[in-house]
Amino acid sequence: MEKMKLKMLYADLKSDIDVIEKELEKAVGSSSHFLNEASLHLLQAGGKRLRPVFVLLAAKFGQYDIQKVKHVAVPLELIHMGSLVHDDVIDNSEMRRGRPTVKAQFNNRIAMYNGDFIFARALEHMTYIDEAEAHQVLSKTMVEICIGEILQVEDKRTLDQNLRDYFRRIKRKTAILIASSCRLGAIAGGTDARTAWHLERFGYYVGMSFQIIDDILDFTSTDKKLGKPAGSDLMQGNVTLPALYARSDAAIRPLMEKALDGSMTESQRQDMLRLMRKSDAIKRAQHVSDLYLAKALREIDALPDNKVKKSLRDIALYMGKRKF
Template identity: 75%
Template sequence: MEKMKLKLLYADLQSDIRVIEKELETALDSSSHYLKDASLHLLKAGGKRIRPVFVLLGAKFGQYNIDDMKNVAVPLELIHMASLVHDDVIDDAELRRGRPTVKSQWNNRVAMYAGDFIFARALEYMTNIQNEKAHQILSKTMVEIVQGEIIQIEDKMHLNQSIRDYFRRIKRKTALLISSSCQLGAVAAGADDSVAHHLKKFGYYVGMSFQIIDDVLDLTATDKQLGKPAGSDLLQGNITLPVLLAKNDSAIRPYIEKALSGDMKEDERQVFLKKMRSSNAINEAYHISNLYLQKALKEIEELPANSVKKSLKDIALYMGKRKF
């Protein structure tokens, strides 16, 4: 239902999104049935396609051409997909979007090579982009994302990390790719530099808000809504903002430590979730997310008059207010 609501916000782009979906299937074709099946497994699991949508909306501020824009949107979505496959190996995750992960369906080795294959396909598609600045932005984005994966490994299980450490991690994990999507659409379409700059900042703020909400929902949504056990982030050793905000609460801290030790039983998970959902940490996290969202909305105001400004605002509000 939530995904359908989002699609309604960019209904006029649906035909172009279908072009990108078809191109993604073509990109993931391989003579190796392992690589092909594993890559398509993730693609068929669905996704909001937020990044391609932002590419297309950003391009509306310049010379819009779907044949050119697909060469930007496809590699960005492939980079996102590759990072998900690798993340599931790092987190030892069994489910994503309610379906077995690539590492679960096959094994870690196939998952890592599938992720590498998807990254490589992204590089291949980038060669179709006839814009040096776009190449520079894309390559820098890829470097930052890989560094972010390492940072995520370094921060796992570390309860003494700061909120600044968390922000640094989610910037590379989520915000950077959304920011680059918004910026690259404008750059590749030849929009003014000031437009690309404001879209870049808009995407960064939206991405930060989006990831914070995602981390809150991991604790407040149901197992069914999430397609995986609620609280999975903590059980996998990932310390999110709500947990950081609640870690000094004497009624919650023992459950956090038990989860990180790998000794949490099902009844304890339920108690932990109940305590977290009634704690101030959830409201504080929502407040911080909303601060980022308001900054994103201010960036939209700086953009020149264009009918897509409403779409940018509506999607930003959806991302920052969604329930699961």
């Protein structure tokens, strides 16, 4: 239901999103049976396609041409897909979006090569874009994402980390790719530098808000809606903002430590979720997400008059207030 609501917000882009879907199918094809099967497994799992949507909307502030813009939108979605495959190996995740992950369906080796293959396809697609700045933005984005994956490994199962560690991690995990989607869309559309800058800042702020909401939902949503057990982030060793705010709670901390060391029972998981949902940690994390969302909305106000601004605002509000 929530995903349907989101798609309604950019229904007028449906024909262009369909173009991108077809390009994605072609991009993940290869002569290898394993790579084909693994890539299609990931592609068919679906997704919100937020990054391509932001590319398209940003490009509409300039000279919009889907035949050019698609060569930016596709690489960004491919990078997102490839990073998910790598994340699932790092986190030893068995499920994503209610389906077995690539590493669960095949194995770690195939999953890692599959992620690398998808990254390579992203770079290949960008060769259709002449602007040097676009290649610089994309390469920097990929470097930052890879650094983020390493930082995620370094910070694993560390409850006593500071907030700065968390924020720099989600910047590289999520926000930078959404920011780059907006920036690259602006480049593909040939917007002026000021417009491109505001779009990039919008993407960064909305990406930070989006990831914090994702981390909140891991505690507040249900196993069914998440497509995986609630509290999975912590059980996989990833300490998120709600956990950082709750770690000083004498009743919650021992349960969180059990989640991190892998000794948590099902009843203890349920106890942890119940206590987390009642704690002020969720409200505090939501407040931080709201601050980022407010900054994103201010960036929209700074953009040139364009009917696309309403779409950006509606999607940002959805991302910052979603329940799934």
